[in-house]
Amino acid sequence: xxxxxxxxxxxxxxxxxxxxxxxxxxxxxxxxxxxxxxxxxxxxxxxxxxxxxxxxxxxxxxxxxxxxxxxxxxxxxxxxxxxxxxxxxxxxxxxxxxxxxxxxxxxxxxxxxxxxxxxxxxxxxxxxxxxxxxxxxxxxxxxxxxxxxxxxxxxxxxxxxxxxxxxxxxxxxxxxxxxxxxxxxxxxxxxxxxxxxxxxxxxxxxxxxxxxxxxxxxxxxxxxxxxxxxxxxxxxxxxxxxxxxxxxxxxxxxxxxxxxxxxxxxxxxxxxxxxxxxxxxxxxxxxxxxxxxxxxxxxxxxxxxxxxxxxxxxxxxxxxxxxxxxxxxxxxxxxxxxxxxxxxxxxxxxxxxxxxxxxxxxxxxxxxxxxxxxxxxxxxxxxxxxxxxxxxxxxxxxxxxxxxxxxxxxxxxxxxxxxxxxxxxxxxxxxxxxxxxxxxxxxxxxxxxxxxxxxxxxxxxxxxxxxxxxxxxxxxxxxxxxxxxxxxxxxxxxxxxxxxxxxxxxxxxxxxxxxxxxxxxxxxxxxxxxxxxxxxxxxxxxxxxxxxxxxxxxxxxxxxxxxxxxxxxxxxxxxxxxxxxxxxxxxxxxxxxxxxxxxxxxxxxxxxxxxxxxxxxxxxxxxxxxxxxxxxxxxxxxxx
Amino acid sequence: xxxxxxxxxxxxxxxxxxxxxxxxxxxxxxxxxxxxxxxxxxxxxxxxxxxxxxxxxx
Numbered sequence: 232x233x234x235x236x237x238x239x240x241x242x243x244x245x246x247x248x249x250x251x252x253x254x255x256x257x258x259x260x261x262x263x264x265x266x267x268x269x270x271x272x273x274x275x276x277x278x279x280x281x282x283x284x285x286x287x288x289x290x291x292x293x294x295x296x297x298x299x300x301x302x303x304x305x306x307x308x309x310x311x312x313x314x315x316x317x318x319x320x321x322x323x324x325x326x327x328x329x330x331x332x333x334x335x336x337x338x339x340x341x342x343x344x345x346x347x348x349x350x351x352x353x354x355x356x357x358x359x360x361x362x363x364x365x366x367x368x369x370x371x372x373x374x375x376x377x378x379x380x381x382x383x384x385x386x387x388x389x390x391x392x393x394x395x396x397x398x399x400x401x402x403x404x405x406x407x408x409x410x411x412x413x414x415x416x417x418x419x420x421x422x423x424x425x426x427x428x429x430x431x432x433x434x435x436x437x438x439x440x441x442x443x444x445x446x447x448x449x450x451x452x453x454x455x456x457x458x459x460x461x462x463x464x465x466x467x468x469x470x471x472x473x474x475x476x477x478x479x480x481x482x483x484x485x486x487x488x489x490x491x492x493x494x495x496x497x498x499x500x501x502x503x504x505x506x507x508x509x510x511x512x513x514x515x516x517x518x519x520x521x522x523x524x525x526x527x528x529x530x531x532x533x534x535x536x537x538x539x540x541x542x543x544x545x546x547x548x549x550x551x552x553x554x555x556x557x558x559x560x561x562x563x564x565x566x567x568x569x570x571x572x573x574x575x576x577x578x579x580x581x582x583x584x585x586x587x588x589x590x591x592x593x594x595x596x597x598x599x600x601x602x603x604x605x606x607x608x609x610x611x612x613x614x615x616x617x618x619x620x621x622x623x624x625x626x627x628x629x630x631x632x633x634x635x636x637x638x639x640x641x642x643x644x645x646x647x648x649x650x651x652x653x654x655x656x657x658x659x660x661x662x663x664x665x666x667x668x669x670x671x672x673x674x675x676x677x678x679x680x681x682x683x684x685x686x687x688x689x690x691x692x693x694x695x696x697x698x699x700x701x702x703x704x705x706x707x708x709x710x711x712x713x714x715x716x717x718x719x720x721x722x723x724x725x726x727x728x729x730x731x732x733x734x735x736x737x738x739x740x741x742x743x744x745x746x747x748x749x750x751x752x753x754x755x756x757x758x759x760x761x762x763x764x765x766x767x768x769x770x771x772x773x774x775x776x777x778x779x780x781x782x783x784x785x786x787x788x789x790x791x792x793x794x795x796x797x798x799x800x801x802x803x804x805x806x807x808x809x810x811x812x813x814x815x816x817x818x819x820x821x822x823x824x825x826x827x828x829x830x831x832x833x834x835x836x837x838x839x840x841x842x843x844x845x846x847x848x849x850x851x852x853x854x855x856x857x858x859x860x861x862x863x864x865x866x867x868x869x870x871x
Numbered sequence: 872x873x874x875x876x877x878x879x880x881x882x883x884x885x886x887x888x889x890x891x892x893x894x895x896x897x898x899x900x901x902x903x904x905x906x907x908x909x910x911x912x913x914x915x916x917x918x919x920x921x922x923x924x925x926x927x928x929x
Contacts (some may be wrong), residue, residue: 278904320927389884407915419875435917480926530892556916564928624876680874683874683875683878684874684878686878687878687879687882688880690882691881691882693906694882694889695885695889698889721915723915732890732891733892733893734892735892736892754915755899756904756915760903761903761904761906761908762901762903762904763901763902763903763904763911764899764900764902765899766898766899766900767904770899791898792894792897792898792899793894793897793899794892794893794894794895794897794899795891795892795894796892796894802914829892830889830891831888831892831894831895833894833895833896834885834888834889834893834895835885835889836885837885837895838882838885841881842881842892843876845874845877852917853927
């Protein structure tokens with residue numbers, strides 16, 4: 232009966248079933264739903280008129296997906312139920328019939344299309360009661376997907392042909408899920424007794440679906456503003472963006488739902504603050520131009536202390552973006568499908584785009600101020616659960632209610648960048664503290680600093696090894712110095728030569744004393760110039776027993792360095808002193824030795840300390856910065 | 872870049888100090904013995920010079 236034409240049983244107007252899978256056709260003349268049952272047409276009842284929405288598609292539009300052409304043959308409108316049980320917040324689903332007889336659904340979401348087709352599967356699908364927003368599930372044909380919305384939809388209206396028998400007043404349970412690479416899945420649980428059905432597909436651009444002519448353009452904006460009047464105060468309203476669902480009245484500050492006509496009041500707002508970045512400001516973020524169309528001040532209470540931050544909704548050719556500002560720190564944020572977030576462990580961390588994000592803070596956030604226009608129906612009095620995960624300079628942020636979770640990914644920006652981009656006069660809000668996603672400027676320097684220090688350290692060690700290898704350590708004098716000889720209080724060495732350039736000279740002294748002390752005043756004298764460098768040695772060794780324990784102290788050997796000794800003829804003058812006890816044993820001579828070409832350890836240690844100093848200081852500053860960052864988090868104590 | 876320059880200066884300084892044998896923490900007391908002392912009776916052995924006679928400077 233494909234392509235079959237008939238007449239409406241109610242009014243006799245021509246009726247057509249163009250889609251192979253079409254079961255119901257809505258009479259365009261009398262709005263009766265007519266069921267195709269074999270060769271018979273059965274009247275189901277009247278279908279309400281379509282609700283005016285911002286959907287751009289139309290019945291009869293042709294396109295192609297994956298090389299297969301299709302025609303839009305049906306239009307279904309569903310809505311969430313409000314607190315009074317009435318369908319509210321309507322959205323559109325378009326029934327597409329392919330040339331090969333298959334069919335699917337197209338839906339529009341913030342400038343993109345979501346295409347799904349029915350997947351027949353024998354595999355069991357998860358029970359509705361076992362699901363929650365944010366949960367990851369495995370489904371046939373799509374693999375691992377995350378549940379973004381778990382909700383109920385009420386039938387609102389329809390037009391054209393439908394692939395199922397609609398039930399007026401029925402409520403359909405569904406779970407919308409997204410995968411990592413643009414895949415999109417709807418689990419349709421229908422009414423209580425229905426078996427779940429799987430619809431899988433992906434996000435498409437209008438051009439990819441062959442519907443480029445329906446794509447949103449800058450012209451979809453209302454340059455002068457869509458003229459409305461406030462249902463609360465009667466004042467004029469101007470709505471700039473075609474997709475706007477909520478707008479605040481600049482006169483009475485009422486929050487209005489403008490997705491349907493006439494507009495209705497959602498809430499009466501009391502805030503009178505002005506956004507630091509004014510509505511209407513235009514600027515560029517990345518490669519795209521945006522205009523500030525909405526501002527909201529959000530607030531949380533953490534451990535009894537209130538905190539607030541500002542969020543700005545931007546709109547441009549590429550759709551919606553967000554700016555968030557807190558304590559002078561800014562974030563540029565954009566929405567992402569939940570399927571891009573993997574390995575989510577609430578309160579711990581998550582992965583997105585190959586990067587690990589660490590949980591920073593969770594809270595219940597409410598609205599303190601709302602101004603401008605927004606693409607969703609704002610429930611001003613409600614609170615949502617927020618969770619922020621950071622991998623500076625990036626942030627991953629979720630806002631969730633029991634039935635829905637929205638993810639956004641962002642990047643840190645400075646107020647100066649924002650002010651410059653949006654050409655704002657004056658200065659941006661004052662920066663205080665450290666922001667969750669603020670890049671740690673010290674850690675950014677660490678890699679290069681450590682590598683530079685490493686190369687320099689290698690150079691220092693190479694120089695030290697080279698000098699140790701090429702420099703000949705040479706004993707230039709060995710002498711014995713009489714000790715305790717009143718007739719020879721001073722011993723002078725024979726002259727000796729030190730050759731080569733200026734160098735360090737090491738003097739060793741040793742005496743096998745026992746229970747005695749020998750002091751040696753040693754002077755290295757340049758016999759040509761009279762330049763003298765004097766050092767002292769104290770050689771001693773004492774030992775005994777005290778309280779049953781043996782003890783000993785002192786050293787029988789000493790070492791001293793004289794630096795920068797030029798070549799020349801030298802003498803060594805040694806003047807010993809002796810302090811002894813009756814039981815002492817003092818040798819007749821002390822041995823003194825002079826070595827030229829000594830290697831100095833101190834400059835090496837100093838060079839290493841200087842090279843490592845700045846990198847180590849950077850480590851400490853990095854740690855301090857991170858401590859300040861996490862002090863404001865749920866993990867201030869350092870716990871995971 | 873500044874740190875790289877600093878590192879280069881440290882390396883060069885280390886090489887210069889080590890090659891010239893400059894003791895950065897000198898323990899030795901430097902003095903210049905006048906020629907008169909060297910030529911005096913006792914010369915370098917003079918107790919007077921080493922312990923009280925020579926104070927250095929003016």
